[in-house]
Amino acid sequence: MNSLDEVLDGVKSAAIAGHVNPDGDCIGSCMGLYLYMKDNFPAVHVDVYLEKPGDEFLFIRDIDCVETEYDSGSDYDLMFLLDVSSSDRIGVAASLYECMDNTVCLDHHVTNKGLGRMNRILPKASSTCEVLYEILDDKKISKACAEALYTGIVHDTGVFQYTNTSPATMRAAANLMEKGIPFSDIVDRSFYQKSYAQNQLLGRTLMESILLLDGSCIAGVVRQKEMEFYGLTSRDMDGIVSQLRNTIGVEVAIFLYEKDSCQFKVSLRSKSYVDVSKIASLFGGGGHAKAAGCIMHGTPYDVICNLSSQIEIQLKEV
Numbered sequence: 001m002n003s004l005d006e007v008l009d010g011v012k013s014a015a016i017a018g019h020v021n022p023d024g025d026c027i028g029s030c031m032g033l034y035l036y037m038k039d040n041f042p043a044v045h046v047d048v049y050l051e052k053p054g055d056e057f058l059f060i061r062d063i064d065c066v067e068t069e070y071d072s073g074s075d076y077d078l079m080f081l082l083d084v085s086s087s088d089r090i091g092v093a094a095s096l097y098e099c100m101d102n103t104v105c106l107d108h109h110v111t112n113k114g115l116g117r118m119n120r121i122l123p124k125a126s127s128t129c130e131v132l133y134e135i136l137d138d139k140k141i142s143k144a145c146a147e148a149l150y151t152g153i154v155h156d157t158g159v160f161q162y163t164n165t166s167p168a169t170m171r172a173a174a175n176l177m178e179k180g181i182p183f184s185d186i187v188d189r190s191f192y193q194k195s196y197a198q199n200q201l202l203g204r205t206l207m208e209s210i211l212l213l214d215g216s217c218i219a220g221v222v223r224q225k226e227m228e229f230y231g232l233t234s235r236d237m238d239g240i241v242s243q244l245r246n247t248i249g250v251e252v253a254i255f256l257y258e259k260d261s262c263q264f265k266v267s268l269r270s271k272s273y274v275d276v277s278k279i280a281s282l283f284g285g286g287g288h289a290k291a292a293g294c295i296m297h298g299t300p301y302d303v304i305c306n307l308s309s310q311i312e313i314q315l316k317e318v
């Protein structure tokens with residue numbers, strides 16, 4: 001698959017779907033593709049299915065057109081799966097996927113085994129937005145589409161910081177910048193800006209974090225009652241794990257937040273040599289070498305012990 005044109009040949013209707021709990025890259029790639037198709041393929045009917053995007057993404061054009069529920073009466077010639085690594089991660093359009101034969105998956109998760117009938121999965125790419133950008137015609141990318149794609153690249157590279165950032169990433173970002181997008185505002189508004197309550201919880205989580213494995217691992221936990229106290233939800237937890245990872249001497253950061261009683265969403269980040277996607281996979285999750293996640297059950301103590309023993313195995317291999 002080298003271009004979107006070949007994928008859309010003969011297609012009259014298409015659905016675009018991202019993953020559960022959509023992040024900047026998921027929203028940016030879904031909206032980027034949606035806007036590109038609206039701008040350049042007006043004859044193709046296109047719908048985008050996502051869980052309600054966070055307020056920090058409201059600047060993206062037509063984000064109010066996102067469908068947050070799938071009506072089983074709607075059918076399509078083609079379904080795009082963007083930034084989705086496995087079928088259990090498809091968000092609101094999961095039941096559509098089950099009855100679709102013609103599916104195209106664009107992704108960069110190393111754990112993706114080929115979710116679509118056609119796949120473009122590039123584990124070395126910074127983001128799904130970068131994977132998508134490569135099959136679009138740059139001349140046909142509007143400013144609004146460029147804003148969406150730039151947002152995704154910014155989010156998945158931690159503002160061009162993580163090692164998944166390559167010269168190709170920078171070239172794609174530079175070309176998007178040429179469209180005259182407000183790049184500084186996009187970074188500030190969608191990535192760095194936090195509410196007062198989010199900062200309060202971040203500070204508290206850092207204060208109560210613990211160091212393990214001689215300081216090479218750090219763990220932070222947020223319980224349900226704390227989220228309730230600050231009036232926060234799961235999507236407000238973004239950024240806590242990367243702040244934990246910033247600690248000098250730490251190779252792996254573990255962040256847990258309680259989804260249900262004794263059920264935790266686990267985020268793992270590593271700095272240089274531990275492959276956290278392998279650890280997340282052991283517990284039924286997935287992701288990338290340096291950023292991965294899974295769901296685990298038990299007390300925070302049990303969960304952290306189970307994770308840290310796996311981390312220790314990899315630390316000893318070095």
Ligand SMILES: [Mn+2]
Nearest residue numbers: 025083128156
């Ligand atoms: Mn991504």
